Amino acid sequence: MSGGHAHPLHRPGNTPVHRLAPQVKIVAAVLAVLCVVSTPRERYWAFGVYLLLLAAVWSIARIPPGWVATRALIEAPFVVLAFVMPFVAGGPTVDVLGMALSEHGLLSGWNILVKGTLGVLVSLTLAATTAPRELIVGLQRLHVPAMVITIATLMLRYLDVIAAEARRMRLARISRGHNPRFLWQVGATARGIGTLFVRSYERGERVHLAMVSRGWSGKMPDSGRSAGAVAWLTGLAPTATAAVVLGMALWP
Amino acid sequence: MTADVAMHMSDGLLNTTTSLLFAAVAVIGIAVAAARARDDLDDRTAPMAGLVAAFVFATQMLNFPVLPGVSGHLLGGALAAILVGPWVGALCVSIVLVVQALVFADGGVTALGANVTNMAIIGTAVGFAVATVLKRFTRTKPGLAAVAFTAAFVNTVVASLGFVLEFALGGDPAFGLGGVTATIVGVHCLIGIGEGVITALTVVAIAAVRPDLVHLLRGARRPLDVREESPA
Numbered sequence: 001m002s003g004g005h006a007h008p009l010h011r012p013g014n015t016p017v018h019r020l021a022p023q024v025k026i027v028a029a030v031l032a033v034l035c036v037v038s039t040p041r042e043r044y045w046a047f048g049v050y051l052l053l054l055a056a057v058w059s060i061a062r063i064p065p066g067w068v069a070t071r072a073l074i075e076a077p078f079v080v081l082a083f084v085m086p087f088v089a090g091g092p093t094v095d096v097l098g099m100a101l102s103e104h105g106l107l108s109g110w111n112i113l114v115k116g117t118l119g120v121l122v123s124l125t126l127a128a129t130t131a132p133r134e135l136i137v138g139l140q141r142l143h144v145p146a147m148v149i150t151i152a153t154l155m156l157r158y159l160d161v162i163a164a165e166a167r168r169m170r171l172a173r174i175s176r177g178h179n180p181r182f183l184w185q186v187g188a189t190a191r192g193i194g195t196l197f198v199r200s201y202e203r204g205e206r207v208h209l210a211m212v213s214r215g216w217s218g219k220m221p222d223s224g225r226s227a228g229a230v231a232w233l234t235g236l237a238p239t240a241t242a243a244v245v246l247g248m249a250l251w252p
Numbered sequence: 253m254t255a256d257v258a259m260h261m262s263d264g265l266l267n268t269t270t271s272l273l274f275a276a277v278a279v280i281g282i283a284v285a286a287a288r289a290r291d292d293l294d295d296r297t298a299p300m301a302g303l304v305a306a307f308v309f310a311t312q313m314l315n316f317p318v319l320p321g322v323s324g325h326l327l328g329g330a331l332a333a334i335l336v337g338p339w340v341g342a343l344c345v346s347i348v349l350v351v352q353a354l355v356f357a358d359g360g361v362t363a364l365g366a367n368v369t370n371m372a373i374i375g376t377a378v379g380f381a382v383a384t385v386l387k388r389f390t391r392t393k394p395g396l397a398a399v400a401f402t403a404a405f406v407n408t409v410v411a412s413l414g415f416v417l418e419f420a421l422g423g424d425p426a427f428g429l430g431g432v433t434a435t436i437v438g439v440h441c442l443i444g445i446g447e448g449v450i451t452a453l454t455v456v457a458i459a460a461v462r463p464d465l466v467h468l469l470r471g472a473r474r475p476l477d478v479r480e481e482s483p484a
Contacts, residue, residue, distance in 0.1 A: 037353075145286055147293055151340075152347050154302020155309060162306055193450060194457020201303050201458075201465065208299040 009071060009127040016234075017061035017129045021227035022138025024235035029126040035242040036118045041111040043249040047118065050245065053238050054121055061129050068128070072120050137222050146219060157207070162200045169196060270422025275365025281373040282346050289339035292467075297336060300465055304332050305344040311450065312348065326443075327411055329375025330383065330404035331451045335458070337467040338380040345372035370414040379407035383468050390469060393456060399468075400455040401448035408444035412436050 012018075017025075032050075039046050058065060130138070132153075139149050169192055208216075227235075293301060308328030328348070332341030346368050353364050383403040389395040416433050455466065463469050 147286060147289060148343065148347065150293070150298055151301045151305055151343060152351070154299060155305035155344075155347060155351075158299075158303050158306035159309065162303075162310055191453070194454045194460075197303070197307060197454050198458055198461045200307075201300065201462070204299040204303050205296075 009124065010131055011063060011067065011128040012131075013062055013129070015061045015129075017057060020129075020235050021141075021231050022130050022134040023141045024227050024231050025126055025130055026135070026138045026142065028236050028239045029122050031236070032122050032239045032242050033119050035239070035246045036122070037115050039115075039246055039249050041107055041114070046245050046249040047114050050118055050242055051121075053241055053245075054118075054125060057125055057238055061125070063125070063128055068121060068124055071124055072117065140219065140222060141226070154204070154208070158200065158204050161203050161207075162196065165196055165200045165203065169199070267422040270418055271363060271365060273365075273421075274369045274418060278346070278365040278368035278373065281342065281369065285339045285342040285346075285373075289337075289343055292337050292340050296465075297340065301336050301340045301344055304328075304335050304341070305347055307454075308332060308345055309348045309351070312352065326447050326450060327371045327375050327408055328447075329371055329411065330379030330400070330407040330447070331454060333376045333380035333407075334383050334400060334403060334451070334455055334468045335466060338376050341380070342372045342376040345376060366415070366418045370411045370418075374414045375407045375411040378410040379403045382406045387468065393460070396459055397452040397456045400452040404448040404451035405441075405444040408440050408447050409437060412440035 036047075036050055039050075055065065058068065126135075136149060136153055139152075140146075308326075308331065311326045311328060327345075329341065329345055332344045335341070336344065349364065349367050349372060353367070380403075383399055386399045386402060390399050416429075416436055419432055419436075420429055459466050459469060
């Protein structure tokens with residue numbers, strides 16, 4: 001990916017975190033997320049420790065927390081459910097600010113919110129310190145099948161394409177006199193879903209043909225830099241700490 | 253039984269043995285799909301596969317209320333199977349589920365095997381089987397819409413039966429199996445209607461503009477019909 005196509009989630013830099021081999025960072029991130037999601041939801045302190053660990057990585061990588069926070073908003077649609085749960089779930093209730101909320105629902109809402117947020121933060125840290133091109137090379141070095149890499153990377157690229165096309169179609173509807181309120185535009189979006197698909201495909205097809213005509217063969221050129229034992233050890237250190245925290249959290 | 257009934261299973265719903273068993277089923281299924289998908293993926297279908305995955309990813313975020321306290325979301329198996337074929341389709345849905353479980357904590361990691369088995373493998377296979385059986389009705393637009401709707405509906409209900417099977421093998425025996433079955437299947441009949449409508453709308457719109465992109469319609473293209481101008 002050339003400079004002109006810089007990804008909005010990437011923050012170029014030259015810190016130890018940026019220089020670490022991508023395959024080490026991918027393994028570290030996946031294992032860290034596994035630690036987070038395996039933590040029992042009632043162990044509130046463990047999630048605080050995970051956040052501190054992430055903050056330490058951010059300070060080494062020189063990423064301001066505010067930069068991460070604004071980009072973490074992409075998870076907003078996912079956590080809406082978390083705020084609905086205390087109101088719809090059954091079981092015993094507790095009083096919060098005069099409202100009777102379901103205890104079970106509060107816990108499941110908290111579960112989605114905290115694990116989703118930490119998962120997004122870990123992914124953002126990986127994306128901020130690793131260029132998209134490097135991520136693909138890293139997956140290749142981990143021997144992920146080429147086809148899975150193709151589908152997964154195109155999927156992540158096309159999420160942006162779909163969002164941009166949906167914005168354009170909404171703008172087109174508004175400029176033709178459509179007056180959408182918050183929920184009423186859902187109906188128009190649903191009716192236009194097939195059009196959205198075809199439009200996104202045609203943009204995606206142009207992107208793909210441009211890639212093919214520049215020599216894309218389903219594989220990224222790889223300079224073959226392999227990671228030594230030191231890189232693996234230092235790269236996995238934060239994740240190892242997270243694993244220790246998980247062990248303590250699982251301790252009865 | 254509340255929002256837990258939504259299709260994504262969370263951690264702790266199934267015991268370890270069952271989770272591992274279905275993780276193995278999922279890995280074998282994905283390996284077979286990956287081996288067979290190689291022939292299906294070329295310059296034209298690679299972006300299609302990526303887009304179908306992105307589309308399924310986006311539509312799985314739309315949780316719509318089915319009953320008070322129960323929300324459902326689309327599974328996308330039939331859509332993927334009709335558009336890119338069963339093998340690539342199963343891969344697409346699996347990738348979506350893995351990314352959602354890891355990045356957005358949607359669906360438990362230990363339940364990933366069972367979720368992939370239900371939604372990516374059973375869902376895609378059933379959706380494709382139904383669509384293939386009904387293929388001769390796809391020549392007209394309403395026919396294609398009906399086929400897409402049926403495939404999506406059956407896919408959703410059968411995928412929910414997959415959950416019932418997993419729950420019967422390794423679920424909490426505190427819940428009666430009969431009650432769970434009735435709730436799950438009932439809810440997924442309703443989700444299936446929503447899924448069917450969205451699938452039909454999408455497939456019909458794509459078939460109208462780019463029938464070459466719809467895997468199900470492959471080989472159905474009519475030969476060029478050259479008519480001579482009648483004298484007179």
